[in-house]
Structure formats: C-alpha cells, structure tokens
Amino acid sequence: MRIDTTRRERFLGARRDRNLCVLEGLHAVKHAHRFGAVFGEVVTRDPEAQIELAHNLAPDIADWLAAAAVCVGPDGFDQLAPLAHPTGVMAVAERRAHEAEQILRATGGPVVFLEEPVHLGNVGAAIRVVAAAGGGALLTSGRHDPWSPESLRAAAGLHFAVPVARVEALGAYGDRFVALDADAPDLREVALPERPILAFGSERQGLSSEIMDRAAVRASLPMREGVSSLNLATAVAAVLYTLRATSER
Ligand SMILES: C[S@@+](CC[C@H](N)C(=O)[O-])C[C@H]1O[C@@H](n2cnc3c(N)ncnc32)[C@H](O)[C@@H]1O
Incomplete structure (x- = not known):
C-alpha cells in the first residue's frame, strides 16, 4: 500500500497541535469514543484483526470502529507515530478545552x-x-x-x-x-x-x-x-x- 504523506503529516502535526490530540491504541480510542470525543480520523493497520480485537475487548465500539477506521496497512501505520501501538489502531480527535x-x-x-x-x-x-x-x-x-x-x-x-x-x-x-x-x-x-x-x-x-x-x-x-x-x-x-x-x- 502506498504511504500517504499528507496523512503522516496530519498525525505527526496533531501531536503538537493545542486543539487536537492523538489517541494510540484500542483502549484509548475506546474510552475516547465512550466519553463522547469528536474524532477527526481513525486508522487501522489491519481491519480484520482490528474488528476481531474490538469484538473481544470492546464489543460496544466494534461496529463504530468497523465503519470509522481507514485501513493504512502495516507500513503506513508504523509511520504515523514514533512508537506504533501494538493494537494497530490510532486516531486524531479534538481536545476538550476546560477553564x-x-x-x-x-x-x-x-x-x-x-x-x-x-x-x-x-x-x-x-x-x-x-x-x-x-x-x-x-x-x-x-x-x-x-x-x-x-x-x-x-x-x-x-x-x-x-x-x-x-x-x-x-x-x-x-x-x-x-x-x-x-x-x-x-x-x-x-x-x-x-x-x-x-x-x-x-x-x-x-x-x-x-x-x-x-x-x-x-x-x-x-x-x-x-x-x-x-x-x-x-x-x-x-x-x-x-x-x-x-x-x-
Ligand atoms: C515521589 S513523591 C515525591 C518525593 C519527594 N522526594 C519528596 O520529598 O516529597 C511525589 C508526591 O507523591 C505524594 N506522596 C508520595 N508518597 C506519599 C505519602 N506516603 N503520603 C502522602 N503523599 C505522598 C506527595 O504529594 C509527593 O510530593
């Protein structure tokens, strides 16, 4: 699969953006979804493995994840963070601002x-x-x-x-x-x-x-x-x- 450099820039840029946050791993994405995060982009290394893992560990988000996550392949996934998460899912979401x-x-x-x-x-x-x-x-x-x-x-x-x-x-x-x-x-x-x-x-x-x-x-x-x-x-x-x-x- 061809590596999408603009996606890589978006994910790496989001790490420094005060309005965005990067969620690494199934549990982080699961909790953010459960507590109402607004997602920009969700990616997966391998959709089939991802759906199976979600059905086992977080069945309440399995359908949402299957619909939301874009497959970027193993090479594409590994380029999106300094340390790619072993669960093979990552997302960018909007931060919540609090006074x-x-x-x-x-x-x-x-x-x-x-x-x-x-x-x-x-x-x-x-x-x-x-x-x-x-x-x-x-x-x-x-x-x-x-x-x-x-x-x-x-x-x-x-x-x-x-x-x-x-x-x-x-x-x-x-x-x-x-x-x-x-x-x-x-x-x-x-x-x-x-x-x-x-x-x-x-x-x-x-x-x-x-x-x-x-x-x-x-x-x-x-x-x-x-x-x-x-x-x-x-x-x-x-x-x-x-x-x-x-x-x-
Ligand atoms: C690793 S400790 C800091 C140790 C530091 N060398 C010191 O002298 O306080 C980090 C913080 O955890 C809290 N903490 C650690 N042990 C505690 C205890 N037994 N009772 C209450 N607070 C504790 C304190 O607020 C402390 O400042």
Missing part, C-alpha cells in the same frame, strides 16, 4: 492537582485513576502538557471522562488545598476542607513550600518504616480510594 475557574466552581468529586509533574506516564496514570475513582478533575502546573500523546496513552484515553487542564496558579484556592506529603499526619485522621483540592508534589522535589504553607491541611498515607515515598500516580490512587472508602463507611 480552571469553571472546574473549581463545580461540585463533584475531589479535584486532583499535580504540581509540576515530570513524567507524562505518571500524569496519564493519575488521570486514569481520577476517572475511575470518581475524582472531579485533574489539573497540572509546569511545562508539561497533560494532553500530550504520552499522557493520553498512559491514561488510556480517559481525558474525555474528566476535565483535564494545565493551570498557571491556584493560589487563591489555598483554603481548599490538602497538601499530600509523606511526613504529614495520617489522611484518615485529618478533617478535610469542603470541596478539597488534593495537591501532589513533583516526583523529585515533592510539594513546593508555597503550597505546603498555603494549604488548609497536610495529610499522608502511612508507610512502613524505611520507605521514603510512593510513586506519584500510586499516591494519587491510594488517596482517592482511601477517601472513597472513608466516605462510604
């Missing part, structure tokens, strides 16, 4: 704020657990784009299930901050503010002194003696499920 102010006014599950995260895999894994555990939104600060293809891949496309946005500063909301820090009192014994914003620090530095000082409360997940900290995304998961278990009691 931080609107997110913070909304009522719903706790908002998770990641301060200057470094690893996009952690950002994606955190988005995935916010969506799964009923969190209200995921906000990040710092230079990394939470809608990057690496983050979408790790989140399995769940950016469409909860609001995800990068913010400049959240200083005005200090009275809602819960600063998660390994040296703080036990989360289960701390009284949380109304509509908490759960603030997590970066992988290497932890939370800045600015957030630690402004936070309404500080809280930790107790750990065995000798362990310094949990991985960032693991900490987000443990905090959300601890709060969920506590509120269900």
Whole structure:
C-alpha cells in the first residue's frame, strides 16, 4: 500500500497541535469514543484483526470502529507515530478545552492537582485513576502538557471522562488545598476542607513550600518504616480510594 504523506503529516502535526490530540491504541480510542470525543480520523493497520480485537475487548465500539477506521496497512501505520501501538489502531480527535475557574466552581468529586509533574506516564496514570475513582478533575502546573500523546496513552484515553487542564496558579484556592506529603499526619485522621483540592508534589522535589504553607491541611498515607515515598500516580490512587472508602463507611 502506498504511504500517504499528507496523512503522516496530519498525525505527526496533531501531536503538537493545542486543539487536537492523538489517541494510540484500542483502549484509548475506546474510552475516547465512550466519553463522547469528536474524532477527526481513525486508522487501522489491519481491519480484520482490528474488528476481531474490538469484538473481544470492546464489543460496544466494534461496529463504530468497523465503519470509522481507514485501513493504512502495516507500513503506513508504523509511520504515523514514533512508537506504533501494538493494537494497530490510532486516531486524531479534538481536545476538550476546560477553564480552571469553571472546574473549581463545580461540585463533584475531589479535584486532583499535580504540581509540576515530570513524567507524562505518571500524569496519564493519575488521570486514569481520577476517572475511575470518581475524582472531579485533574489539573497540572509546569511545562508539561497533560494532553500530550504520552499522557493520553498512559491514561488510556480517559481525558474525555474528566476535565483535564494545565493551570498557571491556584493560589487563591489555598483554603481548599490538602497538601499530600509523606511526613504529614495520617489522611484518615485529618478533617478535610469542603470541596478539597488534593495537591501532589513533583516526583523529585515533592510539594513546593508555597503550597505546603498555603494549604488548609497536610495529610499522608502511612508507610512502613524505611520507605521514603510512593510513586506519584500510586499516591494519587491510594488517596482517592482511601477517601472513597472513608466516605462510604
Ligand atoms: C515521589 S513523591 C515525591 C518525593 C519527594 N522526594 C519528596 O520529598 O516529597 C511525589 C508526591 O507523591 C505524594 N506522596 C508520595 N508518597 C506519599 C505519602 N506516603 N503520603 C502522602 N503523599 C505522598 C506527595 O504529594 C509527593 O510530593
């Protein structure tokens, strides 16, 4: 099959486009479709294999995928991303734009704020657990784009299930901050503010002194003696499920 260079440019260009996002793999495409993403283009390496996989893993999207996906062949598919996904499906979709102010006014599950995260895999894994555990939104600060293809891949496309946005500063909301820090009192014994914003620090530095000082409360997940900290995304998961278990009691 002849390689379509304009398609390749569209897919590679979408990785840098602030209005678009690239979904890599069946699970990412499945979640995006389930949560109402607007797709520009869906491609497959092999339509028959794709339909069989969808029938096995995501039967609810199998018919839609069969109709929407264009076959680009193995060579064409491998050219559309730096690391072609083994499930053989990829798509370009429109990003959802969210205003931080609107997110913070909304009522719903706790908002998770990641301060200057470094690893996009952690950002994606955190988005995935916010969506799964009923969190209200995921906000990040710092230079990394939470809608990057690496983050979408790790989140399995769940950016469409909860609001995800990068913010400049959240200083005005200090009275809602819960600063998660390994040296703080036990989360289960701390009284949380109304509509908490759960603030997590970066992988290497932890939370800045600015957030630690402004936070309404500080809280930790107790750990065995000798362990310094949990991985960032693991900490987000443990905090959300601890709060969920506590509120269900
Ligand atoms: C990998 S840790 C950062 C470790 C960093 N060296 C430090 O000194 O804080 C990333 C973030 O996960 C959260 N975290 C990790 N372990 C935690 C725990 N046991 N209790 C509460 N939060 C934790 C914190 O928000 C922390 O800033």
